[in-house]
Amino acid sequence: MxxxxxxxxxxxxxxxxxxxxxxxxxxxxxxxxxxxxxxxxxxxxxxxxxxxxxxxxxxxxxxxxxxxxxxxxxxxxxxxRQSISAKVHHLEVYYHPEVGPDLQALARLCQLSIEAVIKLHSRQFYDVGAIGFAPGFAFLSAVDEAIAVPRHSTPRQYVPAGSVGIADQQTAIYPQKSPGGWHIIGNCPQSVFEAQSYPQSCFAIGDKVKFDPIDRSRFLELGGTICPV
CATH class of the missing domain: 3.30.1360.40 (Gyrase A; domain 2)
Known part of the structure; x- marks a missing residue:
């Protein structure tokens, strides 16, 4: 220290x-x-x-x-060497090009099928290592090296709330609509940030996050919307 x-x-x-x-x-x-x-x-x-x-x-x-x-x-x-009992968040994600505009391109770049990208991204538990950039934005590490890609050189002006992205060895959920330069591969319909609550973010440093793939009907059932990016 x-x-x-x-x-x-x-x-x-x-x-x-x-x-x-x-x-x-x-x-x-x-x-x-x-x-x-x-x-x-x-x-x-x-x-x-x-x-x-x-x-x-x-x-x-x-x-x-x-x-x-x-x-x-x-x-x-x-x-x-105390053991921390980490809180685990299971979050459902709709992985599809209609909400993940970079999914196909990322799969091509990594020489993988879309199904393989989804499997690699959703099979593991991620650690909440930092919270910042925007209120409730949790940086999660670390993605499998096979799908670790650098962020876009030019950020998008608009990324919908709930977008799930990858940048280098990190992944994250955009808690609110905002500009962003991460590779968007899906969308989580569950809210991870409530401005009127305390704490506002559902995440804390040391928490763990697991993404569970869902289909389109489940995504819409949970309140997800198909927003152009």
Whole structure:
């Protein structure tokens, strides 16, 4: 663990320089600990794949105190190697060119059939490693190397809510309509973001996500809509 001051009232806690499920679990445990035990001192906690930014109240604590708190927790975590009981989300996805405009092109690029792309994407559990870019946008890792493709050089101006995309070794669901440069291969009709709820996102760092393929009739039954991209 490396702890560095960023500015007055903000510090960065670095856990690794490598993205891994183990690092994600460690960060999830640390974030939960800080939020549960030191909420009165903390303004904001911002986790990513390998780091956590803490903004704290200068009137109630300082860098040295939080540094000691973090290091003590990490030493205990390494001794216990505590197991995190991750929340698992099963999300239904309609994989089809009418909602996944990049599905066919991605299959050709990877020299696979569309069926093989769907199987590779939906057969595994993904870790929620970071949340950002847009409210409720969860970065999930890691897709099978056979379907890992770089994001589009020119983003689309409009991507419908629920779109499921791939960029490099990550996959994600667009929680709201927005611009985006990921390869869209399907759509999830289940809402993953509620602006009027707290928390707004159904995901938390350390959660796991499994995509379950569905057909068109099930997609429409769940409230999915066929939107041109």
């Amino acid at each position: 490396k702890i560095s001051p960023i500015s007055e009232g903000i510090l960065m806690v670095e856990f690794s320089d490598i993205i891994s499920a183990e690092t994600t679990q460690c960060i999830a445990a640390f974030v939960d600990y800080i939020q549960q035990q030191y909420a009165p001192f903390i303004v904001e906690v911002v986790p990513s794949y390998t780091k956590v930014m803490l903004q704290y109240k200068l009137s109630q604590c300082d860098f040295t105190q939080l540094q000691q708190i973090s290091l003590k927790w990490y030493q205990g975590y390494n001794i216990k």
